[in-house]
Amino acid sequence: MRMTFKSLAVFALFLMPLSASAQANAPDLAKAQAFVTALTDDAIVILSGETTRAGREASFSKLLNEKANMRRIARFTLGQFGRKISKPDFETYQALLNTFIVKVYANRLGEYSDEKVIVGKAQAKKKNVIVSSRIEFANGRDPIDIDWWLRLEKDGSFTLFDVRVLGVWMAQEQRDSFASVLKNNKGDINALLTHLRNKISSDPNDS
Amino acid sequence: MKRIQNLLLTSLIATSLAACASSDALEAASNVDRDPYEKFNRKMFAVEQTLDAYVLKPVAKGYLYVPQPARRSFRNFLNNLISPVTLANDLFQGEMERASTTALRLGINTVIGIGGLFDPATRLGLERHEEDFGQTLATYGVKPGPYLYVPMLGPSPPRDLFGWGFDWLFDPVTYASSDDLTGPILRYTLDGIDARATNLGIIDEIERSSIDFYATVRSLYRQNRDSEINNGVTNLDDLPDIDDLDDLDDLDDF
Numbered sequence: 001m002r003m004t005f006k007s008l009a010v011f012a013l014f015l016m017p018l019s020a021s022a023q024a025n026a027p028d029l030a031k032a033q034a035f036v037t038a039l040t041d042d043a044i045v046i047l048s049g050e051t052t053r054a055g056r057e058a059s060f061s062k063l064l065n066e067k068a069n070m071r072r073i074a075r076f077t078l079g080q081f082g083r084k085i086s087k088p089d090f091e092t093y094q095a096l097l098n099t100f101i102v103k104v105y106a107n108r109l110g111e112y113s114d115e116k117v118i119v120g121k122a123q124a125k126k127k128n129v130i131v132s133s134r135i136e137f138a139n140g141r142d143p144i145d146i147d148w149w150l151r152l153e154k155d156g157s158f159t160l161f162d163v164r165v166l167g168v169w170m171a172q173e174q175r176d177s178f179a180s181v182l183k184n185n186k187g188d189i190n191a192l193l194t195h196l197r198n199k200i201s202s203d204p205n206d207s
Numbered sequence: 208m209k210r211i212q213n214l215l216l217t218s219l220i221a222t223s224l225a226a227c228a229s230s231d232a233l234e235a236a237s238n239v240d241r242d243p244y245e246k247f248n249r250k251m252f253a254v255e256q257t258l259d260a261y262v263l264k265p266v267a268k269g270y271l272y273v274p275q276p277a278r279r280s281f282r283n284f285l286n287n288l289i290s291p292v293t294l295a296n297d298l299f300q301g302e303m304e305r306a307s308t309t310a311l312r313l314g315i316n317t318v319i320g321i322g323g324l325f326d327p328a329t330r331l332g333l334e335r336h337e338e339d340f341g342q343t344l345a346t347y348g349v350k351p352g353p354y355l356y357v358p359m360l361g362p363s364p365p366r367d368l369f370g371w372g373f374d375w376l377f378d379p380v381t382y383a384s385s386d387d388l389t390g391p392i393l394r395y396t397l398d399g400i401d402a403r404a405t406n407l408g409i410i411d412e413i414e415r416s417s418i419d420f421y422a423t424v425r426s427l428y429r430q431n432r433d434s435e436i437n438n439g440v441t442n443l444d445d446l447p448d449i450d451d452l453d454d455l456d457d458l459d460d461f
Contacts, residue, residue, distance in 0.1 A: 072449070072452050075452045076447075076449060076452055103416070104416040107412055107416065108409065108412050108413070108416070123441075123443060124443075125443040125444070125446075126450070127450075128443065128446065128449075130441050130443060130446075132441070139275075145439065147441050149446070151449070161449065164441070166431060166434075167430055167431045167433070167434025167435065167439065168426075168427050168430040168431055168434070169430060172426065172430065172447070173423060173426045173427060173430065176422055176423075176425070176426035177417060177418055177419045177422040177423050177426060178418070179422075180419045180421075180422030180425075181418055181419050181422070184419075192418075195418040195419075196418065199416065199418055
């Protein structure tokens with residue numbers, strides 16, 4: 001009996017480092033859900049609390065820079081073209097994209113005020129975690145399902161990579177649109193940069 | 208009305224031709240360049256935008272003067288009216304649980320919900336979903352074929368265009384009119400006005416903020432359609448691989 005117990009103890013000791021390392025690699029799903037809860041809470045505070053457009057955009061920009069890995073999003077939205085452009089062009093693109101995203105989504109999300117977010121299940125594959133959620137509206141509008149694609153970073157923290165609304169991944173949608181502009185302009189990144197600049201400067205709500 | 212009939216006939220012939228084309232050609236069209244008629248499609252999209260600006264949008268704006276509870280009831284009524292089509296396609300797909308949900312919803316909302324004007328079924332936990340024959344074909348492996356944009360119908364690749372026509376067979380409104388066409392067209396028009404009115408703000412916002420509205424709509428359609436075919440389930444295996452974006456230090460090596 002003593003031998004069996006000893007063997008078990010040795011076996012357990014041998015297993016422990018394995019399970020510990022497995023845990024270190026697998027994303028913590030509860031932590032991912034908590035990340036989304038905190039993110040949506042912050043977003044609701046901004047949407048309902050910030051009355052001016054400039055204030056809303058500034059707060060939204062801060063939230064995005066804290067919670068999302070904008071560099072990864074920038075590379076992704078460029079698709080194959082991301083490998084061809086020069087570093088200065090990429091930096092210009094990155095800055096324009098950040099402003100563009102803040103302007104687009106601070107406004108689009110404005111449509112979803114007066115809501116309650118219910119965070120649902122999380123599922124993981126390698127470093128990716130998808131957290132489901134549902135937005136319910138007080139005015140009786142049909143609820144909307146939203147998925148949050150998080151990515152586990154090297155330091156163990158999560159960052160936001162993409163958001164799926166009504167079956168549509170937003171970063172993928174942007175990548176498709178950008179690819180179309182690049183394709184129709186023979187891959188000239190300047191055409192895309194000009195389009196982004198025009199969209200940012202022609203924002204009618206700025207005037 | 209004759210013109211609409213001709214249009215439908217032409218679309219059906221075009222669909223059949225596309226279906227007869229070799230599967231290799233369709234495969235190439237769907238994977239390599241999934242919008243081979245982009246030039247034509249962009250023209251059709253421009254026609255749609257003109258029609259939207261001068262007809263659909265003003266009508267939708269006017270419709271918003273109808274009190275919200277009345278619009279809600281009308282939406283419920285339209286949803287209930289289309290449910291036999293969903294039921295038929297649930298069955299075609301062998302989705303028995305979803306079929307029973309649709310059948311129960313249809314019964315409850317028609318009887319207790321006074322002809323579908325109210326939606327007590329949702330409150331009983333029977334959540335609504337929609338299916339169409341385009342989705343059914345997709346579950347049997349039929350590819351969408353080349354992207355096509357049809358004014359007032361929206362993105363309609365051959366598979367979905369054919370599916371849309373086929374669904375009329377299971378639509379009770381088809382049999383409510385003597386010519387089989389007036390009912391579905393009227394319902395489709397009213398459905399379009401209600402949908403446009405409900406999403407007035409968000410559609411305008413997407414248009415205003417898109418750097419290429421045509422490409423945005425194409426992407427929205429494709430992604431949304433794939434999601435509908437998968438019944439909204441997120442499959443992690445379908446996500447694009449972003450592992451190679453992880454080495455962000457590579458950015459210094461341009």
